Amino acid sequence: MGMPARTQGLKSTEGEGVSRRTVLRNGGRAAAGGFLLGLLTWLHARSAQALPAWALRPPGALPEPRFLGACTRCGLCVRACPYDTLILALPGTEVPLGTPFFRARGIPCEMCPDIPCVKACPTGALDHGLTEIDKSRMGLALITDQETCLAFLGMRCEVCYQVCPLSGKAITLEMRSNLRSGKHALFLPIVHSDHCTGCGKCEKACPLEKAAIRILPSDLVKGQIGEHYRLGWVEKAKKGGSLIPELIQLPVRRPGDGP
Amino acid sequence: MKTYPGDDALRLKGRLLGRKWLLLRRLSQLLVMTAFWSGPWWGVWIAKGNLSSSLLLDTVPMTDVLTFLQVLASGIRPEAQAVWGFAGAVGVYALLGGRTFCAWACPVNPVTDAAAWLRGRLGIGRVLSLPRWSRYVVLAVALALAALTGSQAWELINPMSAVHRGLIFGMGLGWWMVLALFLFDLLLAKEGWCGRLCPNGAAYSLLSPVALVRVEAHRREACDDCMDCFLVCPEPQVIAPALKSGPEGSPMIRGWQCTHCGRCIDVCSKDVYRFSWTLANGSKVAS
Numbered sequence: 131m132g133m134p135a136r137t138q139g140l141k142s143t144e145g146e147g148v149s150r151r152t153v154l155r156n157g158g159r160a161a162a163g164g165f166l167l168g169l170l171t172w173l174h175a176r177s178a179q180a181l182p183a184w185a186l187r188p189p190g191a192l193p194e195p196r197f198l199g200a201c202t203r204c205g206l207c208v209r210a211c212p213y214d215t216l217i218l219a220l221p222g223t224e225v226p227l228g229t230p231f232f233r234a235r236g237i238p239c240e241m242c243p244d245i246p247c248v249k250a251c252p253t254g255a256l257d258h259g260l261t262e263i264d265k266s267r268m269g270l271a272l273i274t275d276q277e278t279c280l281a282f283l284g285m286r287c288e289v290c291y292q293v294c295p296l297s298g299k300a301i302t303l304e305m306r307s308n309l310r311s312g313k314h315a316l317f318l319p320i321v322h323s324d325h326c327t328g329c330g331k332c333e334k335a336c337p338l339e340k341a342a343i344r345i346l347p348s349d350l351v352k353g354q355i356g357e358h359y360r361l362g363w364v365e366k367a368k369k370g371g372s373l374i375p376e377l378i379q380l381p382v383r384r385p386g387d388g389p
Numbered sequence: 390m391k392t393y394p395g396d397d398a399l400r401l402k403g404r405l406l407g408r409k410w411l412l413l414r415r416l417s418q419l420l421v422m423t424a425f426w427s428g429p430w431w432g433v434w435i436a437k438g439n440l441s442s443s444l445l446l447d448t449v450p451m452t453d454v455l456t457f458l459q460v461l462a463s464g465i466r467p468e469a470q471a472v473w474g475f476a477g478a479v480g481v482y483a484l485l486g487g488r489t490f491c492a493w494a495c496p497v498n499p500v501t502d503a504a505a506w507l508r509g510r511l512g513i514g515r516v517l518s519l520p521r522w523s524r525y526v527v528l529a530v531a532l533a534l535a536a537l538t539g540s541q542a543w544e545l546i547n548p549m550s551a552v553h554r555g556l557i558f559g560m561g562l563g564w565w566m567v568l569a570l571f572l573f574d575l576l577l578a579k580e581g582w583c584g585r586l587c588p589n590g591a592a593y594s595l596l597s598p599v600a601l602v603r604v605e606a607h608r609r610e611a612c613d614d615c616m617d618c619f620l621v622c623p624e625p626q627v628i629a630p631a632l633k634s635g636p637e638g639s640p641m642i643r644g645w646q647c648t649h650c651g652r653c654i655d656v657c658s659k660d661v662y663r664f665s666w667t668l669a670n671g672s673k674v675a676s
Contacts (some may be wrong), residue, residue, distance in 0.1 A: 150604075150675040155519065156522075160522070160523075162525045163523065163526055164526040164527075164529060164530050164538075167527065167530050168525075168530040168533060168534055170536060171530070171542050171545070171546055172537075172538065172542060172543060173409055173532055173541060174546065175534070175538065175540070175545050176540075179542070179545065195538075195539050195540055196463075196465065196539065196540075198463075198539075198540035198541060199459075199460065199463025199464060199535065199538075199541060200460055200465040200467065201443055201541075202441045202442040202452065202456045202457075202460065203472070203544060203550065203554060204438040204441045204442030204443060205437075205438055205439055205554065205557070205558050206438045206441055206442065206443075206444060208558065209428070209437045209438065216423065218418045218554065218559070220559055220560070220561030220562065220563065221551055221555070221560075221561050221563045221565075221566065222561055222562035226544050226545060227544065227546075227551060228544060228550065228554050250444075251468070252438075252450060252466070252467070252468060252470040252471040252474060253441045253442070253460055253465060253470075254443075254466075254467060254468040254472040255465075255467055258468055281503040283602065294626050295629045305483050305589070335502070337392045356410075356653035372594065382653065388586060
């Protein structure tokens with residue numbers, strides 16, 4: 131048997147002082163090994179921590195970098211969900227290892243009013259400040275393909291509008307005339323970001339083979355108007371009347387009138 | 390015929406009693422996992438979550454020490470449940486001995502134990518010689534990454550948490566991690582993962598100094614230097630200070646890395662070792 135190797139346990143305890151050379155050598159080994167391990171892990175993390183656009187976090191999830199600092203990957207949110215919506219990411223998948231997510235086209239969020247997943251989170255990676263599920267923002271619905279959306283093609287679909295938990299607020303139907311037929315109406319689903327929670331029920335219910343409405347990360351799709359823009363009708367409504375004291379009469383000029 | 394450590398004890402104590410602590414430990418590891426499995430499998434919820442963070446009987450939270458430290462290092466102020474869970478884990482493992490977690494609860498232990506056993510049977514020598522303190526470097530790296538990036542970057546590659554989470558929530562490619570740990574310990578580094586690298590174990594070892602339960606070489610004068618305990622111990626450096634410190638030295642094994650696995654008690658044919666409650670005898674506490 132390998133006796134000599136084992137007796138090193140005995141040797142190391144003999145009370146000889148540790149030499150400066152040993153300290154330096156071990157310190158160097160620790161620094162080199164730690165640096166290599168840390169660097170490789172960090173480089174891996176830079177790419178492996180990116181959340182794919184189709185992976186949705188549970189309600190109340192902190193913004194992504196902070197979420198990955200707070201989440202213990204314990205799965206208590208998964209256990210708390212009555213609808214088996216949430217999944218912990220398996221090794222070798224695109225979602226950061228062990229973290230909870232769901233797919234809208236899989237099992238969407240049913241938006242429980244008591245938000246059990248948030249309550250179950252031991253660290254607050256799911257923000258306990260979220261007490262009204264309507265205020266959660268898991269993503270933002272978007273008609274990603276007007277070429278296949280049945281409503282845009284002129285059919286009466288409206289499924290996304292009907293299944294939306296905040297129907298009439300997060301998704302409204304707007305009537306336009308159907309220029310193709312010239313005599314019908316289009317009832318177009320329009321998403322409103324100030325109400326959409328990103329629960330995913332619209333994407334799940336979309337009757338197409340591949341959904342024409344998708345939940346995407348809000349910052350991936352949301353535009354932003356320049357700060358200097360002023361919308362005249364908004365300003366007018368804010369003031370409660372015209373912003374100009376009196377109507378300016380501009381002279382009517384016709385060709386031939388001459389100066 | 391070849392002999393292996395513990396053969397004499399097995400002859401003396403019998404096939405079961407000669408493996409008493411080993412069998413109890415396997416039972417404990419199985420019970421820990423069953424507590425997590427019983428909910429999803431049979432609807433009986435004993436423990437929810439996983440070893441990173443859990444809830445016992447829907448009331449008692451437990452949080453893994455390294456997990457909690459990473460959350461703090463990430464700059465997060467955790468909710469009370471995680472704080473109480475951390476306090477609970479610290480309390481339990483400070484009393485039982487920090488690395489008692491490793492030998493009695495962690496599901497990676499049977500894997501690396503199996504590798505160590507096979508390594509002994511096949512007589513595989515050491516290839517990589519990693520110092521035992523490497524685990525503290527890995528611990529420092531894990532915490533530094535959390536502090537620098539604000540996210541638990543180490544958890545993207547931590548095989549220990551991936552294995553126990555996988556056993557409960559689904560393994561996926563995690564089985565390859567188990568195989569990799571086994572082969573690493575078998576062919577590359579003796580006691581490589583649990584004994585030299587795992588930062589979770591390193592974090593638990595920091596709780597060891599105050600443990601009330603310890604292994605005691607209470608009949609060390611009967612030791613016949615057969616070396617069996619050194620051969621089976623996963624952290625053999627902890628034995629000599631208790632066994633060979635002379636009549637003045639304490640017979641208590643006080644090394645931080647002792648996992649309280651009790652294999653030394655099993656394999657000793659002279660009954661040198663026993664588990665001891667250090668408060669039961671004032672002199673032991675003082676020594």
